[in-house]
Amino acid sequence: MAQMKTMVEGPFRAIGERFLSWSEEVGGMVLLVGSIFRRIAPWRLDGPETWRNMYRIGVKSFPIILVTAILTGAIMVMQSGTYIQEYGAYGLLGWGAGYSVLREVGPILIGLMFSGRVGANNTAELGTMKVTDQIDALRALAIDPVSYLVLPRFYAMIIMMFLLVVVGDFTALLGGAITSQYLLGVDMELFAWSVVTYIKLGDLFHGLIKSVAFGFAIAIISCHFGLATSGGAVGVGRAVNASVVGSAIAIFVIDYIFTYALL
Secondary structure, eight states, X not given: OHHHHHHHHHHHHHHHHHHHHHHHHHHHHHHHHHHHHHTOSGGGSOHHHHHHHHHHHXXXXXXXXXXXXXXXXXXXXXXXXXXXXXXXXXXXXXXHXXXXXXXXXXXXXXXXXXXXXXXXXXXXXXXXXXXXXXXXHXXXXXXXXXXXXXXXHHHHHHHHHHHHHXXXXXXXXXXXXXXXXXXXXXXXXXXXXXXXXXXXXXXXXXXXXXXXXXXXXXXXXXXXXXXXXXXXHHHHHHHHHHHHHHHHHHHHHHHHHHHHHTO
């Protein structure tokens, strides 16, 4: 009887423990957001640290973002080109590729690359500082870790995610135009005409709004898991893994919500 009771309780106990663990993580992120908003006044921002993070986060991410964007635009053109050639609607090629890139594919792929490169690195940095007691040392010196470490990263991630998506969108369109010219035989001028004629500014803003939300989510999740790290080097690895997975889930959830709300 006791064995049967244990077999019945086991799955429910595991579900309950997992739910409590997730609730603790979400609660920690909410508290971190509150801490950031309480310190968001401009005079609390460390200017040199913010600029250093913007360079490290944004400028050094340009090469991988450019490669991702060019290939994304080319792939969208190849996917659309099959149907465009079948029906002879070459004037819609720019719209078909550009619409999906600007609204959905571009921001999501760039967000995932950003979380994998920047978010994981941020979590590893903060996690290493946490397990080596460097954050406690800052508190001992009367330096607020949130103002000194988290706030500059928070600003830098949101701003640079937005700018990277802007650059990535236009790079993807350029990659699509080149692919349409040399692979499908559709003139780049016709591709550009299709983009300008059929794609509205609202389509561009749709993706840019998502980019700000993605940057916000990646910043909060990566900083939270970094500051909550424990257990030495193994704990840092677990924190990085949780940060990347959590950021990816957040990106898709936010994309679903914004797509539904902005239709």
